[in-house]
Amino acid sequence: MAELTKIRAKMDGNTADIKVLITHIMETGQRKDAKTGQIIPAHFIQNVTAALNGKTVLSAEWSVAIAKNPFLGFKAKGAKTGDKIVISWEDNKGNKDTAEETIK
């Protein structure tokens, strides 16, 4: 299976610049199926966490209004090349994923 969560982490001075791209439908629960006229149930990521060398640096709660195939960028001070960044998420249906990347 293709990776659901892609991470890019690069040092910029003494700050790590981290970019995350997740493959997810982020269905709002407000759209109707064109054929059946039925509301398409909401399906979206609710919780996202980021850990740097095992320490939580970011902990997020999302609504249905985060765009499809979510993008998240954040910065962590005091990181260094070779440090490990781990991103985990879980959606409202209990699907989850965890990805790991080394800071370059």
Add this chain to the structure above:
Amino acid sequence: MNPLRRTTLKSTIALAALAGLLPARVFAAEWNKAAFEAKNVAEALKGLGLGATADSKDIIIKAPEIAESGSNVQIEVTSNIPGTQSITILAEKNPSPLTAVFELSNGAEGYISTRIKMSQTSNVRAIVKAGGKLYTAAREVKVTIGGCGG
């Protein structure tokens, strides 16, 4: 059920939480349903337990002036307020305004970049918690085609 046992259990759990013995984060249970499903800004803030906010020029929201499509609006929030602990983003006129809450810790800077959906032209509001105080800033994004329905 023995009420005393219940109370004792509760206090034990509270104590364990205080002592940091419980895992810091339990997924899913943490999602603030009341705040995220609130239909207006005031209710969303109430759901989050956020009180009065002070306008701040130290919060910079980078967003397009006009978004062709509301289904994908790039938003960047930078907080230059020292000790920024969290950044909350609301799209004020969305059916449910609360869009995201980002808690920052252990060296994470006051910066978040993401893409959001907007149903119509509206203020995008950021609320920053720093040193236990709340600060806010807003920026209008004009939306040509809404991105929430379909």
